[in-house]
Amino acid sequence: xxxxxxxxxxxxxxxxxxxxxxxxxxxxxxxxxxxxxxxxxxxxxxxxxxxxxxxxxxxxxxxxxxxxxxxxxxxxxxxxxxxxxxxxxxxxxxxxxxxxxxxxxxxxxxxxxxxxxxxxxxxxxxxxxxxxxxxxxxxxxxxxxxxxxxxxxxxxxxxxxxxxxxxxxxxxxxxxxxxxxxxxxxxxxxxxxxxxxxxxxxxxxxxxxxxxxxxxxxxxxxxxxxxxxxxxxxxxxxxxxxxxxxxxxxxxxxxxxxxxxxxxxxxxxxxxxxxxxxxxxxxxxxxxxxxxxxxxxxxxxxxxxxxxxxxxxxxxxxxxxxxxxxxxxxxxxxxxxxxxxxxxxxxxxxxxxxxxxxxxxxxxxxxxxx
Numbered sequence: 211x212x213x214x215x216x217x218x219x220x221x222x223x224x225x226x227x228x229x230x231x232x233x234x235x236x237x238x239x240x241x242x243x244x245x246x247x248x249x250x251x252x253x254x255x256x257x258x259x260x261x262x263x264x265x266x267x268x269x270x271x272x273x274x275x276x277x278x279x280x281x282x283x284x285x286x287x288x289x290x291x292x293x294x295x296x297x298x299x300x301x302x303x304x305x306x307x308x309x310x311x312x313x314x315x316x317x318x319x320x321x322x323x324x325x326x327x328x329x330x331x332x333x334x335x336x337x338x339x340x341x342x343x344x345x346x347x348x349x350x351x352x353x354x355x356x357x358x359x360x361x362x363x364x365x366x367x368x369x370x371x372x373x374x375x376x377x378x379x380x381x382x383x384x385x386x387x388x389x390x391x392x393x394x395x396x397x398x399x400x401x402x403x404x405x406x407x408x409x410x411x412x413x414x415x416x417x418x419x420x421x422x423x424x425x426x427x428x429x430x431x432x433x434x435x436x437x438x439x440x441x442x443x444x445x446x447x448x449x450x451x452x453x454x455x456x457x458x459x460x461x462x463x464x465x466x467x468x469x470x471x472x473x474x475x476x477x478x479x480x481x482x483x484x485x486x487x488x489x490x491x492x493x494x495x496x497x498x499x500x501x502x503x504x505x506x507x508x509x510x511x512x513x514x515x516x517x518x519x520x521x522x523x524x525x526x527x528x529x530x531x532x533x534x535x536x537x538x539x540x541x542x543x544x545x546x547x548x549x550x551x552x553x554x555x556x557x558x559x560x561x562x563x564x565x566x567x568x569x570x571x572x573x574x575x576x577x578x579x580x
Contacts, residue, residue: 272314274373278306283374310373315437317367318384320391323352323399324363325447340447351446352396358404361444362395364419372433383432390430394423395441408445409457416441 277284284305325338326348344351344359351359366387370376380386398419399407407415419441427436445453517524537543546555 273309273311276308276310276374276377278308283378308377310370310377315367315369316384316434317365318387318391319363319365320388320395321363322350322392323395324361324442325349325351325444337444338447340450342448344446352399354399354402354404354407356403359446360399360404360407361446362399362407362441364391364395364423364439364441366391366423366439367437368434369437370433371435372431375431375433379431379433383434386430387432387434390426390432391423394419394426398422404445405453405456407443408453409460412443415443 326345327337331337350361352362354360368387376383398415401418402411402415416439420436420439423439424436427434444450513524544557544559546557549555
């Protein structure tokens with residue numbers, strides 16, 4: 211461009227070359243922008259890593275977890291329940307993690323049918339003083355089938371079997387289970403008489419409560435399973451002494467009957483033993499007599515040929531053997547000679563000793579000797 215003419219008295223600006231300064235500034239700006247981009251990239255990596263790590267969570271033992279996406283469980287069926295280990299979920303408020311303690315046993319009690327007690331009474335296992343009437347709003351009771359009232363309470367131990375239903379299916383499952391337990395107690399009491407529930411059939415009453423509670427839990431589908439159930443039954447305070455007296459009488463009767471049965475069994479076993487011993491002894495004596503009689507019969511059969519050949523001689527011999535047997539068993543022997551005049555002699559004996567046991571003759575020995 212041609213230089214313009216200048217007026218007199220005006221100054222002309224001096225134009226200096228600036229190429230070197232612009233290059234240095236651009237280089238510095240580029241370096242600053244490069245460093246900023248590196249920091250931005252590093253910050254982005256850190257943010258992405260933090261985001262990823264924030265989405266990872268751990269499910270501890272004895273618990274399960276359910277991921278809610280905008281308030282609804284993620285997955286269907288068993289896939290909704292996350293077990294022990296590492297899992298991934300989007301951060302809140304997109305997804306929310308709900309942890310449920312499923313391994314531990316929980317308890318719920320029903321006390322609507324029990325009289326009012328204090329913690330000190332519970333610790334000492336005592337009840338309130340007997341009153342002729344119940345205290346409204348404090349004492350609970352249930353009606354029996356015969357129109358009487360009894361006090362009943364129960365404690366159930368349960369475990370969670372369906373965490374999704376247990377947590378999201380109901381507003382307050384604990385209160386619902388307590389009401390279900392109270393309902394089971396009332397329904398069972400209505401099918402039993404007071405004396406049967408209190409002392410005649412206590413175990414049957416408890417079993418009926420368990421059956422009714424199991425039915426209602428299955429029907430309600432609360433997502434729990436019953437582990438154990440304890441049921442306590444008591445009579446009203448002002449008639450408790452009468453119930454206790456009847457129960458004590460029943461226990462005394464049971465003990466007396468049991469003792470009588472035990473004594474009868476003992477006597478029966480003893481009598482059976484004695485009878486068996488007598489039978490065995492009789493059989494033994496019978497066997498000995500049979501053997502002895504058989505030996506006697508054999509002895510006489512063996513003597514039969516001798517009798518046929520010489521009857522007088524055999525009779526004399528038998529007489530001698532009989533006298534020998536008699537004299538052998540006689541403790542005292544007296545020989546009285548005949549008088550010369552043929553008149554009988556007078557004999558006086560003092561019998562002051564116990565007779566000795568006779569010695570039986572062994573027929574086999576005599577037969578063998580012949």
